[in-house]
Amino acid sequence: MLLYDSPVSGNCYKVRLLLAHLGIAYERRTMDVVDRSDRPQKLGGLNPALRVPTLVLDDGRPLAESGAILWYFGEGTDFVPRDRYERAQVLQWMFFEQYDHEPAIAVVRFWVAYSGRPEAFADRLEERRAAGHRALAAMDRHLAGRDFLVGDAPSLADIALYAYTHVAHEGGFDLDAYAALQAWLARIAAQPGHVPIER
Amino acid sequence: MLLYDSPVSGNCYKVRLLLAHLGIAYERRTMDVVDRSDRPQKLGGLNPALRVPTLVLDDGRPLAESGAILWYFGEGTDFVPRDRYERAQVLQWMFFEQYDHEPAIAVVRFWVAYSGRPEAFADRLEERRAAGHRALAAMDRHLAGRDFLVGDAPSLADIALYAYTHVAHEGGFDLDAYAALQAWLARIAAQPGHVPIER
Numbered sequence: 001m002l003l004y005d006s007p008v009s010g011n012c013y014k015v016r017l018l019l020a021h022l023g024i025a026y027e028r029r030t031m032d033v034v035d036r037s038d039r040p041q042k043l044g045g046l047n048p049a050l051r052v053p054t055l056v057l058d059d060g061r062p063l064a065e066s067g068a069i070l071w072y073f074g075e076g077t078d079f080v081p082r083d084r085y086e087r088a089q090v091l092q093w094m095f096f097e098q099y100d101h102e103p104a105i106a107v108v109r110f111w112v113a114y115s116g117r118p119e120a121f122a123d124r125l126e127e128r129r130a131a132g133h134r135a136l137a138a139m140d141r142h143l144a145g146r147d148f149l150v151g152d153a154p155s156l157a158d159i160a161l162y163a164y165t166h167v168a169h170e171g172g173f174d175l176d177a178y179a180a181l182q183a184w185l186a187r188i189a190a191q192p193g194h195v196p197i198e199r
Numbered sequence: 200m201l202l203y204d205s206p207v208s209g210n211c212y213k214v215r216l217l218l219a220h221l222g223i224a225y226e227r228r229t230m231d232v233v234d235r236s237d238r239p240q241k242l243g244g245l246n247p248a249l250r251v252p253t254l255v256l257d258d259g260r261p262l263a264e265s266g267a268i269l270w271y272f273g274e275g276t277d278f279v280p281r282d283r284y285e286r287a288q289v290l291q292w293m294f295f296e297q298y299d300h301e302p303a304i305a306v307v308r309f310w311v312a313y314s315g316r317p318e319a320f321a322d323r324l325e326e327r328r329a330a331g332h333r334a335l336a337a338m339d340r341h342l343a344g345r346d347f348l349v350g351d352a353p354s355l356a357d358i359a360l361y362a363y364t365h366v367a368h369e370g371g372f373d374l375d376a377y378a379a380l381q382a383w384l385a386r387i388a389a390q391p392g393h394v395p396i397e398r
Contacts, residue, residue: 048337049299063287065294072287088262088271095264098298100248138247 001026004043004054006033008114010106010163011066012053013197017159018070020195022077026055034116067094067160074156081151089150093157096135097164104132106164109171132173139165140178147187154191162188167197200225203242203253205232207313209305209362210265211252212396216358217269219394221276225254233315266293266359273355280350288349292356295334296363303331305363308370331372338364339377346386353390361387366396 005012005028019026031042031052039050047054047064055063063069074080081087108128111121139161142149149157166185168175175182188194204211204227218225230241230251238249246253246263254262262268273279280286307327310320338360341348348356365384367374374381387393 048341049295057284061284063284063291065291065298067294068287068291071290072283075283075286084271084274085256085260085262087274088267091270092262092264092267095266095294095297096248098294099264099302103298103302142247 001058002056003028004031004046004052004056005029006031006052007198009033009052010167010197011051011102014066014159014163015053015055015069017163017195018073018079018156021079021159021191021193022073024073033110033114067091067098070094070156070160078153079156079159081153081155083151086151086155090155090157093149094160096138097160100131100138101135101161102164104128104135105168105171105173108132108173109164109167112172113170129172132168132171136165136168136173136175136178136181139184140181143180143184145180146184148184154188158184158188163197200257201255202227203230203245203251203255204228205230205251206397208232208251209366209396210250210301213265213358213362214252214254214268216362216394217272217278217355220278220358220390220392221272223272232309232313266290266297269293269355269359277352278355278358280352280354282350285350285354289354289356292348293359295337296359299330299337300334300360301363303327303334304367304370304372307331307372308363308366311371312369328371331367331370335364335367335372335374335377335380338383339380342379342383344379345383347383353387357383357387362396 003012003015003026005016007030031039033052036050043050043054046056046062049064051064053066053069055069057063063072071080081090108125111125112118115121148154149161162185165181166189202211202214202225204215206229230238235249242249242253245255245261248263250263252265252268254268256262262271270279280289307324310324311317314320347353348360361384364380365388
């Protein structure tokens with residue numbers, strides 16, 4: 001199994017973190033997240049969005065979108081709840097992550113820390129940072145009095161949201177005001193089988 | 200069951216379209232998509248993102264994010280494939296829709312046709328319209344030689360992508376160049392049980 005990967009991408013880290021928890025082996029092929037000129041050649045035919053992560057299963061079939069890859073491997077494990085409502089709640093948080101959280105927090109982090117030209121995005125920084133704080137505040141309110149995002153055990157929702165939240169500081173996001181969120185980050189990092197983003 | 204709804208929102212239409220196919224009854228409460236000042240009061244505690252659609256089940260439990268609501272009702276029906284890989288492919292297209300397609304096509308449509316102040320977004324229009332055409336072109340390439348996005352029957356993926364694609368013209372997107380996409384739109388609209396966005 002082959003993962004088209006980026007070591008710094010939180011979307012790729014989600015997949016690596018789940019596969020580590022599940023003890024599933026795979027090869028990694030690193031793609032550049034700044035120079036994307038080779039993507040049509042390498043990912044065309046595998047992923048309509050030409051993004052990483054893109055996974056190629058052992059039989060050659062491709063799968064794209066971090067959320068879909070998490071679901072493929074998570075189904076039937078403790079990371080996808082058996083209860084129908086809780087399963088939908090896991091997807092609710094995963095869609096929230098891709099629509100509200102990632103386009104603000106991951107994108108600002110990329111602009112500031114990885115793009116090599118943060119000045120090119122300076123005029124959009126304030127708006128996106130405000131959107132990021134709205135997402136972080138929504139998580140913090142939800143996590144007050146809860147150990148995990150859904151139910152009382154770690155799920156794909158925690159893996160999906162942990163990825164970019166735990167590196168939000170690289171984009172200049174100060175998490176000091178979010179006590180429940182910080183406790184949750186520490187709780188996820190302390191789970192047996194957890195691996196860091198860089199390894 | 201109560202759906203916090205907007206008649207013009209494609210995200211809400213996805214839910215209404217699936218529930219129509221499944222013959223599930225519900226009440227609708229219309230929310231304004233321009234004046235959002237009442238959302239914290241009405242949707243706070245129900246949806247961390249304060250968006251529509253937000254669903255309240257008969258027992259009072261809330262569910263948010265169109266994709267999660269579709270999954271909740273779609274599981275166990277013909278709209279979610281029985282095959283594990285096809286199920287993940289359905290989610291792949293649903294995440295593609297929320298990350299690449301909706302933020303371009305739905306947002307441009309809103310700016311141009313519903314915001315009441317298109318001039319406020321003029322400086323971002325070209326970039327978003329280009330992103331929308333990349334998403335439409337990716338769908339068109341995938342649909343060439345296929346009847347449906349995943350497998351050989353309609354799924355949640357078709358419902359999720361139909362919603363904003365079939366009204367893309369309201370945002371100024373010309374679909375003439377996308378023959379496979381146009382044939383697919385007609386195929387989805389011809390399905391038994393299909394309902395239009397406005398009714």
